[in-house]
Amino acid sequence: MEFLSDIASLINSTxxxxxxxxxxxxxxxxxxxxxxxxxxxxxxxxMAAFVAAVGSYYLGNPWLGLLLAIIVCVCLSMLxxxxxxxxxxxxxxxxxxxxxxxxxxxxxxxxxWFGQAGLTPTLNEDQRFLEIHLPFxxxxxxxxxxxxxxxxxxxxxxxxxxxxxLSVPLVFWIVFKTxxxxxxxxxxxxxxxxxTAGINVFTMRYKALAINGVLIAFAGAHLxxxxxxxxxxxxxxxxxxxxxxxxxxxxxxxxxALIACLLFGFTDALQxxxxxxxxxxxxxxxxxxxxxLPYILTVVLxxxxxxKAIAPNAIGQPYIxxx
Amino acid sequence: xVSPILELTDINxxxxxxQANKNINLKINKGTIHGIIGENGAGKSTxxxxxxxxxxxxxxxxxxxxKEINLRSPRDSIINGIGMxxxxxxxxxxxxxxxxxxxxxxxxxxxxxxxxxxxxxxxxLCQTYNFNIDLDATISDLSVGFRQRVEILxxxxxxxEILILDEPTGVLTPQEVDELFKILRSLKSEGKTIVLIxxxxxxxxxxxxxxxxxxxxxxxxxxxxEDTSKEQLAxxxxxxxxxxxxxxxxxxxxxxxxxVNNLSVKDDLDVTRVKDVNLEICSGEILGIAGVTGNGQxxxxxxxxxxxxxxxxxxxLFGEKISDQNNFLNPRMLKEKxxxxxxxxxxxxxxxxxxxxxxxxxxxxxDQEPYSKSAILNNKEITEYSNKVMQEYDVRPKSPNLITxxxxxxNQQKIILSRELNENPKVxxxxxxxxxxxxxxxxxxxxxxxxxxxxxxxxxxxxxxLDEILSLSDRIIVMFDGKIVGEKENKNVTxxxxxxxxxxxx
Numbered sequence: 001m002e003f004l005s006d007i008a009s010l011i012n013s014t015x016x017x018x019x020x021x022x023x024x025x026x027x028x029x030x031x032x033x034x035x036x037x038x039x040x041x042x043x044x045x046x047m048a049a050f051v052a053a054v055g056s057y058y059l060g061n062p063w064l065g066l067l068l069a070i071i072v073c074v075c076l077s078m079l080x081x082x083x084x085x086x087x088x089x090x091x092x093x094x095x096x097x098x099x100x101x102x103x104x105x106x107x108x109x110x111x112x113w114f115g116q117a118g119l120t121p122t123l124n125e126d127q128r129f130l131e132i133h134l135p136f137x138x139x140x141x142x143x144x145x146x147x148x149x150x151x152x153x154x155x156x157x158x159x160x161x162x163x164x165x166l167s168v169p170l171v172f173w174i175v176f177k178t179x180x181x182x183x184x185x186x187x188x189x190x191x192x193x194x195x196t197a198g199i200n201v202f203t204m205r206y207k208a209l210a211i212n213g214v215l216i217a218f219a220g221a222h223l224x225x226x227x228x229x230x231x232x233x234x235x236x237x238x239x240x241x242x243x244x245x246x247x248x249x250x251x252x253x254x255x256x257a258l259i260a261c262l263l264f265g266f267t268d269a270l271q272x273x274x275x276x277x278x279x280x281x282x283x284x285x286x287x288x289x290x291x292x293l294p295y296i297l298t299v300v301l302x303x304x305x306x307x308k309a310i311a312p313n314a315i316g317q318p319y320i321x322x323x
Numbered sequence: 324x325v326s327p328i329l330e331l332t333d334i335n336x337x338x339x340x341x342q343a344n345k346n347i348n349l350k351i352n353k354g355t356i357h358g359i360i361g362e363n364g365a366g367k368s369t370x371x372x373x374x375x376x377x378x379x380x381x382x383x384x385x386x387x388x389x390k391e392i393n394l395r396s397p398r399d400s401i402i403n404g405i406g407m408x409x410x411x412x413x414x415x416x417x418x419x420x421x422x423x424x425x426x427x428x429x430x431x432x433x434x435x436x437x438x439x440x441x442x443x444x445x446x447x448l449c450q451t452y453n454f455n456i457d458l459d460a461t462i463s464d465l466s467v468g469f470r471q472r473v474e475i476l477x478x479x480x481x482x483x484e485i486l487i488l489d490e491p492t493g494v495l496t497p498q499e500v501d502e503l504f505k506i507l508r509s510l511k512s513e514g515k516t517i518v519l520i521x522x523x524x525x526x527x528x529x530x531x532x533x534x535x536x537x538x539x540x541x542x543x544x545x546x547x548x549e550d551t552s553k554e555q556l557a558x559x560x561x562x563x564x565x566x567x568x569x570x571x572x573x574x575x576x577x578x579x580x581x582x583v584n585n586l587s588v589k590d591d592l593d594v595t596r597v598k599d600v601n602l603e604i605c606s607g608e609i610l611g612i613a614g615v616t617g618n619g620q621x622x623x624x625x626x627x628x629x630x631x632x633x634x635x636x637x638x639x640l641f642g643e644k645i646s647d648q649n650n651f652l653n654p655r656m657l658k659e660k661x662x663x664x665x666x667x668x669x670x671x672x673x674x675x676x677x678x679x680x681x682x683x684x685x686x687x688x689x690d691q692e693p694y695s696k697s698a699i700l701n702n703k704e705i706t707e708y709s710n711k712v713m714q715e716y717d718v719r720p721k722s723p724n725l726i727t728x729x730x731x732x733x734n735q736q737k738i739i740l741s742r743e744l745n746e747n748p749k750v751x752x753x754x755x756x757x758x759x760x761x762x763x764x765x766x767x768x769x770x771x772x773x774x775x776x777x778x779x780x781x782x783x784x785x786x787x788x789l790d791e792i793l794s795l796s797d798r799i800i801v802m803f804d805g806k807i808v809g810e811k812e813n814k815n816v817t818x819x820x821x822x823x824x825x826x827x828x829x
Binding site for chain 2: 178179182194196198313
């Protein structure tokens with residue numbers, strides 16, 4: 001029975017840890033399917049975490065914090081669009097600028113407002129999201145298998161966890177079953193075809209970036225107002241890049257990107273579980289090595305398996321209409 | 324009197340300092356096929372892009388059926404019944420035919436009923452015009468001819484009454500051109516108006532009832548097609564009389580000097596593009612390679628000129644093996660052995676566009692006397708030489724210090740040609756010598772190639788322009804899917820025969 005509950009808790013933490021990755025990967029799909037590279041997922045996630053924590057602290061409601069985070073992230077996406085869509089700047093440079101700006105900005109603002117560089121005050125229970133216990137979770141717990149599945153795996157997550165996994169079919173539906181999705185995919189493949197069909201290429205890319213901003217805000221809020229009760233320096237810890245890797249590994253497709261996110265989440269959950277555990281024949285694995293696991297996996301996967309991933313054809317290229 | 328379906332008045336358009344269209348006036352009558360002819364860069368495509376709403380004119384007015392309209396985007400044009408088939412197709416390659424056609428005109432937010440309706444309507448249209456297109460096929464699986472049909476179908480579905488076609492035949496085999504013309508004639512008989520942009524005189528004579536000629540951004544004449552001739556149109560296009568036929572002496576064939584045995588070559592993606600090719604060229608002979616773009620001509624020329632690795636087989640020059648899979652001579656060594664190469668991609672491989680003309684004129688010889696001495700360039704010699712060859716090759720403007728990208732395509736080609744022909748090569752490899760080159764320069768370039776042949780050089784000419792192959796070559800081979808699928812002496816060969824071979828059906 002202990003083995004089963006071990007597995008259950010491993011799956012449970014995989015779902016939780018993958019959550020910001022899933023939001024970020026879905027955000028990335030919108031930007032990149034429209035032909036705009038988004039390395040700034042990392043920066044935006046960090047900014048969202050900061051804004052959500054600060055907003056929730058002052059306004060006393062985590063939902064208002066989330067709303068503020070969404071507004072700020074959409075603005076950052078628009079900034080990226082202004083530089084790289086309207087002014088046809090280099091998309092990677094624009095992203096890097098945003099990322100660097102935000103690392104500095106969050107640290108400095110926290111210092112100015114709260115006197116501690118890169119740290120916001122701890123949120124109380126009213127100011128943060130709490131775990132949701134699904135109805136009858138306690139009653140059903142003792143039923144074998146179904147009980148474990150329902151009570152230990154499905155129940156007891158933050159709202160973001162549920163939203164993240166609901167967002168995947170939603171994104172799939174938007175991208176592949178709606179006219180907006182058709183235009184979105186077309187604009188990332190051949191913007192001239194979209195332009196000559198009478199659709200404004202720039203507007204399409206801005207719309208995609210706006211959705212991107214909304215989704216990435218959820219990832220940040222999850223970090224600072226759900227799993228943690230404050231913002232701390234560089235708390236996104238490379239998750240934005242990891243999500244980008246998952247998205248590429250998933251070939252810009254929501255379903256496969258989800259699988260990649262879960263894979264990364266699982267290795268992270270596993271490394272936490274494995275810390276300090278004696279393995280038969282091997283002994284205790286050094287913490288540093290275990291902690292490096294998800295990143296090693298990223299490198300291996302990206303280098304080895306995605307060789308044939310075909311990016312949207314027009315990605316990274318500003319659309320120039322007149323010669 | 325009925326007002327014309329499309330009327331342009333005093334259209335002006337500039338890109339930066341370049342005025343692409345100057346005071347253009349044009350009337351197109353309903354139910355006609357109207358040709359617009361002009362050299363590359365004459366402003367035909369720009370003008371039609373304005374009519375399609377893709378560019379906005381700086382001034383001037385556009386009337387449809389006598390009513391003035393304001394075209395701010397292609398959407399406005401499409402709504403007003405204008406459709407355009409661009410030279411480079413505006414299709415999303417990994418979408419299906421259906422998806423490409425409904426793009427922008429889905430009619431519903433979430434796909435459902437309307438999609439089904441669109442499919443039925445399209446099937447109806449396909450039947451009416453005998454299009455034979457599978458709506459669920461992915462574009463990347465379709466041949467160029469079919470993709471073009473998808474473009475036409477797209478315009479018709481969106482309700483086009485005026486259909487503009489920009490250089491529609493450049494990428495087609497003669498048979499596909501026949502098919503296209505059949506479609507265009509049937510569209511005309513349905514009452515549609517067709518505007519055909521082209522630089523090919525024969526298409527104008529074949530298909531149109533009226534023709535307008537453009538030169539250097541201006542409209543220089545309108546006439547009924549039956550009242551004019553190819554010669555007259557060519558003169559209007561160029562502004563002086565041109566010789567449309569190449570004068571060629573009887574062949575004086577020498578011994579075989581260039582030989583290719585069982586050659587196979589792979590491209591950058593590791594796909595075999597040249598398959599077991601054998602060929603020989605004698606001195607004093609022009610061997611033409613005909614074929615639709617992308618059937619291995621590019622890779623063949625690259626391998627022969629030492630730029631691309633040979634996968635298997637060998638290449639011999641004067642009976643000496645110069646390349647096989649283990650050894651190959653680089654372009655410089657080949658040059659020393661008397662092989663010259665005019666690459667098909669002028670901008671990328673033939674020139675450094677940001678360099679000055681005189682630098683490109685001596686590039687490759689820049690470290691030899693008299694152009695340089697002890698690794699220092701001798702500018703006086705270079706300028707003197709440049710002035711001399713620019714005169715000789717009629718490069719305009721004759722300014723050795725002008726940046727190369729500011730020359731027209733034809734003049735850039737003359738710069739390359741002068742450099743490659745300068746040392747009197749024994750073997751000359753030429754790819755697409757007149758692509759994007761104006762008629763006047765074509766005449767000159769063709770004459771130079773014939774002169775080289777008469778001087779005893781062995782010339783390999785790859786071109787997608789069948790007319791060019793037919794008028795210059797002594798012998799013609801046809802490439803399809805990397806293989807040589809036919810070889811003919813150039814006596815009484817017709818473009819139809821070659822077309823069948825090019826399509827891989829004969």
